[in-house]
Amino acid sequence: MAQYHHIKFLKEVEGLSQRQIAKQLGISRNTVRKYLSNQTAPTVIQRQNVYRTKEYSAETKRVLPIIDKWLEEDQGRWGKQRHTAARIYRRLVEEYDFKGSESNIRKLVAKQKKKIEEVYIPLEFRLGQQFQFDWGEADIFLQGKRTRIYLFCIELSASRARFVRAYLHERQEAFLDGFVHAFEFFGGVPTEGLFDNLKTAVQKILQGRDRLEQDSFLSLQAHYLFKAEFCNVRSGNEKGRIEGTVGYVRRNALVPIPEVTSLDELNVMLREWCLRESKQRTVPRSKETVLDLWEKEKEYLHPLPVRRFEACKLISCEVNKTSLITVETNQYSVPCSFVGQSVWVKLYVDRVIVVAQNQVIAEHPRSYERNGLITKLDHYLEALLKKPRALRDAHAFHEPNIPEVFRRFHQKMREQEGAAGDRKMIRLLLLHREIGMEILTKAFEEAEQAQIYRYEQVYEIIQKKKNPAQNIQTLPKEKTPEGLFELKVQTGSTEKYGQLMRGGVH
16 A cells, blocks of 8 residues: 555656656566556455465365365364364365365365354343353362362343352252342342253253253242243353353452352352442443442342242151261261151251251251261250260260360269269250250359369259349439338238138128
8 A cells, every 4th residue: 555655646746757666666667557557546355355366276176065064064063072174184184085285274274164153143131131140160278278169150131240159069059049149139030041051950951942940940930030041052152241251250259269268258258259340340332330230220120039949959868776867978967756757858058957747857067078977966865864874975975066064074973973973964964955055064164163063063053044143232212212211011910811711801
C-alpha cells in the first residue's frame, strides 16, 4: 500500500516519468506500470486472493476428500480423541500410499478445519431464567496435608452471580447439599438449570435430550421447583459460561494454595470471595456490576421453600451384636436396645443420622477414613450395668469427647470398691441424661480435688449444683414500705385444725 502511494504521488503530483519513478524507488518499470494501470489500491483481500491462487498438486487433490471425511467424522467425537494433522499424515502414508510432504498436509488440515468449524450463537438470558452448574477440582492444604477438593460451581446466566463451595468428593449427598447452600446464597431459585450428564443426576441417557433422572435429583427439583436441562453428550461448550467459571475460580480464588484447618473455614473464604467478585466485576455489554444486576434478578427468582431440603443419601442397615452399623467400611454405634433391628441411615456430607420407628436414635460426625470405629458411651450404659467390668476397656469410654477426669475417677473408685465401684461409676454416668455433661464433669473435678471418690458424695455435689442455695437478702429499713411494719400475722391454732378435720367448723 505504501509503495502504491509513493508511485501515484510521484506521477500525479511531481510529474515524474515511469523511468524516473523506477530509478528513484529502486524498482522495475514493469512494477511502476502495473500500479499506475490500477485505478484502485491493492487491498489486503486482493493480495490474499492473488497469493491463494496456487493449485494443489495432483497427489494432494487425491487425498483431499479423505481428509475432509475424517475431519467431519471427528465432529461427533470427544475433543481429546480426534485426528491431529500428524496422525492424518501417517494414516495417508500407511493406508493410501501418500507421497507428499507432512508440512503440506499440516497446512491443508488447518485450512479445512476452519471451513467446518462450528458456529456459536451469542445468547442473552432473561432474569431468573437459568443457572449453569459444573464440578471443578483444586488442591488445598488441609490441616497441613495437601488435599484434592471438588468445587461445586454454579452461576446465574443472566446476572453472572457465582457461588462456589468445596467438598471432599462429588457424591450424591455433596451434589444435593451444594444446591441447598447455593439457592440460599442467591436468595431464590431460577426456572431451569443446565447440566452435564453426570451420574448423580442422570440414571440413563435416552434418545435425543431425554434422560432418566435419579430419584433424589427429581426430589430436589420438586422441592425447589426448577427444571433440569441436559447438554448433548460430550458437549460441555453448551454451558460455556460455567466452564469458564471453574478455571477462573481455581486461578483466582485458590492461588496461592490456601492453608485451612477445615472445609468450613475454606467455604467461608469462598463465599466472601464470591461476594467481593460480584461487587468488582461488571456484566458484559453493560455498565452494571454483577451485584447490581443480581439484586434485580432476585425479584424474578422463585422464593425459597419454608423447609430446607434434606440433602442426604438414604440407606438401610442392620444393627449387629456390638450395637454397631456399618456405613462405607466405617462403623457407628446406636443405642444397645436396637441390636438385631433394621434402621435407616441418612448420610449427609458432614454427619450420619440413624432413624428407627420415625425417631432419630443416633447422630455422629461423618468419617471419611476407612475401617473406622465411632462410638458414643451413652449408647452402651444400659448394657454396661449388666457387664460393669467392661467399662474400663470399653471403646466408647476412651473416645476423645470423654473428659480425662472420668477415667481417673473411675480408676480410683475401682481401686477402693472393686466391682461395686464399676457399677456406681456407671450409675453416675447415667446422670448426664438429666443434668448434662458439663455439670457432671464439674462434679467429678470438684470431688477429685477434695479426694472424694464415692458415689454418695459425688451425688450430693451434683444436687447442690442442680439446686444452688438462694441467698436471701434483707430489705433495707429505708426501702421497706411503712405499712409492712404494722402487719401482724396471727398464729395458727391446732385446736381449730382439729375441729376442721372433724367437721366442727362451719
